[in-house]
Amino acid sequence: QIHLVQSGGELKNPGASVRVSCTVSGYNFSVYLMAWMRQVPGQGLQWLGSISAASGQKFYTQTFQSRLTLTTDPSTNTAFMELQSLTVDDTAVFYCARDRGVRGEFDHWGQGTLVTVSS
């Protein structure tokens, strides 16, 4: 069975950075991409970016390109999302999801990580 398990909730001050992890099991981590999404409370889903676990090639949405960093550690089957310069508007649930690649869908999701930004 495929599982994506994310790290726990975070409370951050404005201006800080946050790093969320996503550890997978049940499939070959290096074959797929990993996508990351943000969902502000009460709002819809926003794709932030995707990263190839095999090559490390990264794709970012333009809005977050300057402060978003996606990485992977194939030795631990873990993907990471780091978001810098947090503002209160970044308070959201962040999800990882297996990205099936070119024009593919997101077929397995992590449980989500709530990041709260507050002074």
Added chain:
Amino acid sequence: EIVLTQSPATLSLSPGERATLSCRASQSVSDYLAWYQQKPGQAPRLLISRASNRATGIPARFSGSGSETDFTLTISSLEPEDFAVYYCQERRHWPSGTFGGGTKVEIK
């Protein structure tokens, strides 16, 4: 930038009724359109890929149709567990993974 517009924003129906959800793209996405279901406090779940292909384990009451710019998700007979928010997503313009704004299916 492509925009996906979902309608209606809210659909109020009773169990057993048929639900028809729409997703309209601002430009052609061919058939690279997926549908997801999200229940409160849960992660989204893939329902449909490539406009009409049900994902593994998805009941047959869920069906998808459409191409280019106009897509429909149909739930033939609503079960109590189907009341949720539904999102469409396009991947024609990969690697971008734009989502629609969502349709909430609520109990009437």
